[in-house]
Amino acid sequence: MQQSSVASHVPAIKASAVLQAAFAVLLGVMLVGFTGFAHVEAVHNAAHDTRHASGFPCH
Amino acid sequence: MSVFRSIVFTAAAAGLLVGLTVTGLQQVRAVPLILKAEVYEQKAEAAPAAPAALAPHAHEPGVAPHSHAESAAPHEHGAAWQPAEGFQRNAFTALFNVVTWIGFGLGLAGLMVIARRPATWREGLIWGLGGFAALTLAPSIGLPPELPGMPAADVVARQFWWVGAALSTAMGLGLIALTRAPLPCIAGALLLVAPHLVGAPQPPTAESAVPDAMARDFVTAVMVSAFVSWALLGALTGFFLNRFRGSESEA
Numbered sequence: 001m002q003q004s005s006v007a008s009h010v011p012a013i014k015a016s017a018v019l020q021a022a023f024a025v026l027l028g029v030m031l032v033g034f035t036g037f038a039h040v041e042a043v044h045n046a047a048h049d050t051r052h053a054s055g056f057p058c059h
Numbered sequence: 060m061s062v063f064r065s066i067v068f069t070a071a072a073a074g075l076l077v078g079l080t081v082t083g084l085q086q087v088r089a090v091p092l093i094l095k096a097e098v099y100e101q102k103a104e105a106a107p108a109a110p111a112a113l114a115p116h117a118h119e120p121g122v123a124p125h126s127h128a129e130s131a132a133p134h135e136h137g138a139a140w141q142p143a144e145g146f147q148r149n150a151f152t153a154l155f156n157v158v159t160w161i162g163f164g165l166g167l168a169g170l171m172v173i174a175r176r177p178a179t180w181r182e183g184l185i186w187g188l189g190g191f192a193a194l195t196l197a198p199s200i201g202l203p204p205e206l207p208g209m210p211a212a213d214v215v216a217r218q219f220w221w222v223g224a225a226l227s228t229a230m231g232l233g234l235i236a237l238t239r240a241p242l243p244c245i246a247g248a249l250l251l252v253a254p255h256l257v258g259a260p261q262p263p264t265a266e267s268a269v270p271d272a273m274a275r276d277f278v279t280a281v282m283v284s285a286f287v288s289w290a291l292l293g294a295l296t297g298f299f300l301n302r303f304r305g306s307e308s309e310a
Contacts, residue, residue, distance in 0.1 A: 021063075021172035024165045025165060032162035045140065052093050055199055055203075055204035
């Protein structure tokens, strides 16, 4: 499909691939921080069983 | 497909499947135990002046005077919104499980790409087991999964140690698995043991509103469902990453 265009841009893709992957990791950390660690009371209440059943520290 | 998009699609697909699977697994054992523990918790809450809770008691010498009202207080939900019992509560649990596992999937897939590992379900499975070691096993050594109503140290202190143990274990495993020089491997081994040498914040009292047998059952239930979930997330992440990135994965 995109083989030829990918092959011609290999060095650029390598550098930006790491950056994009790092951004994905950061996004993942933010999601887990929200569901597992946020102190907002309503979020805690909604995520209560998820937190306990996942072994996250809770109240 | 861009690298970022392929990781997001991978994490969304794997996280959705694992999040729903773990929701099902939790309904078997962990959630019924939480509901049962809340009955004990509310009983303790309803009887704050009960002799057992407030009776004068002897401490070993050296224990500072302290207020049990604070240390043993059941958690206050106050006036904040909370989901209605039954369907709504379980629906939110499912939603938060899915979001959590999409988050884990983003981390796992992102790190596999950064480490330039082949995108296969086999490779993914190994990474998933690493995720289990770092984000379930290591934190649970110091802070076993807790039921509502169990005594526990300050929540911020526990969260701090939990995150530290997870990060330290993840970096330790990464250094040992991905490097060959002796120095990084020694550093990796030290990172694996460091959180446990520091030690987790411990509960201020051993008195628990919840029977020990239930607490033990709960730890087993959480570990089993987390183990299955991490193994599944790893394998699915490798599989979907291969699908969405295809031959680009070596680039």
